[in-house]
Amino acid sequence: MKFLLLILILIPALALGQTKTTEALDKKYDGLSLFFYKNTLKMLNQKDSKELDEMIKDIEKMRFVMVDKKKHAMEKTEYSTLKKSYQGEQYEEMMTGRMEGRNFDILVKEREGKVKGTIILASDSASLYVLDILGRIPLDKASALFNTIDQSTDVSKMIKNFIGDDKDKKKKKKYDEEGNKIESEEGKNNNN
Structure with missing residues (x-):
């Protein structure tokens, strides 16, 4: 019971620091939303991979949102609208690519020369995925982090x-x- 109470107290606190765009996306669509702190991310490292430890070392917290595109009849234009909304929050597009049937976009927000936030957008024919990260990861490892979470x-x-x-x-x-x-x-x- 104490654990449940602790979770209920922490969930609103976890939402602080995440982007307004991710918050709006989560409210608009009835999707899956998961929160991760550094310790939770370390628990995903079930194989004690030094590479994964290196990937997550600068992440304070992360929010994973998954939306069923078919259920909500999401238009293709909504993905580009979502990207523009992140850019309106001072995120810059750093990388675009395609891997395993998914389109990937990585956006970062810098302040005083340091990366303060990272957004990883992924989309396939069925779902839209967002990793809203408070902190940073090496850009060349972003898809590996997404796959680690996906395969956990x-x-x-x-x-x-x-x-x-x-x-x-x-x-x-x-x-x-x-x-x-x-x-x-x-x-x-x-x-x-």
């Missing part, structure tokens, strides 16, 4: 649960403390 068992489980919720709307779902889906008997009976 715990994060993947949450993403699969999120995607499954859309496919099985009639089932009533509950989640335990570890994010595992628990299907109620009532939900099972409604689907028969």
Whole structure:
């Protein structure tokens, strides 16, 4: 119970420092939003990779947002509108690319010659992904960080649960403390 109370207190605090654009995106669409602090990111390093440790050493906190583009009928123009909105917050586009069927854009915000924030946008045919980072990562490692988060068992489980919720709307779902889906008997009976 104390843990749940702590989480409820920390979630609003985590939102501070993130961009207004990410906040607006999260409010506009019913997507998946996860917050990570430095210690949480270290837990993703299940293989004790020195390369991952080096990637995350300058990250204070990070927000991961995933939006189902098909569910919300997102237009292709919304991606460029989103980029322009970040640029309106003084983020500069540093890199654009394509990897594993996803388009990537990396934007950074500098103050007094130091990177203060990094945005990684990724989009494929089904989803839009945003990594809103307070801090910096080496630009050549940005896609590797995205893949690490994407391949993390715990994060993947949450993403699969999120995607499954859309496919099985009639089932009533509950989640335990570890994010595992628990299907109620009532939900099972409604689907028969």
